[in-house]
Amino acid sequence: xxxxxxxxxxxxxxxxxxxxxxxxxxxxxxxxxxxxxxxxxxxxxxxxxxxxxxxxxxxxxxxxxxxxxxxxxxxxxxxxxxxxxxxxxxxxxxxxxxxxx
Numbered sequence: 001x002x003x004x005x006x007x008x009x010x011x012x013x014x015x016x017x018x019x020x021x022x023x024x025x026x027x028x029x030x031x032x033x034x035x036x037x038x039x040x041x042x043x044x045x046x047x048x049x050x051x052x053x054x055x056x057x058x059x060x061x062x063x064x065x066x067x068x069x070x071x072x073x074x075x076x077x078x079x080x081x082x083x084x085x086x087x088x089x090x091x092x093x094x095x096x097x098x099x100x101x
Contacts, residue, residue, distance in 0.1 A: 057093035
């Protein structure tokens with residue numbers, strides 16, 4: 001019975017190791033995206049807007065207030081183009097802006 005448990009433990013460690021290896025590129029991609037976002041965002045928006053998530057090619061941005069949401073809407077197309085150029089591996093197709101809670 002101990003040998004069966006040891007065998008299961010080895011298999012579990014292989015699974016966890018494989019999962020961590022597959023997730024590592026996603027983590028580094030997100031760090032790069034966050035860094036680029038901070039450099040692209042105009043100074044007055046940096047402290048009021050943050051990345052809320054990234055999935056299916058959509059970057060979700062959370063803004064502290066409606067005036068910041070409006071400003072982001074105005075510069076969203078330019079930000080999207082620059083993010084696509086500087087972070088092609090993120091495969092961002094659109095930016096959605098939402099109110100932070």
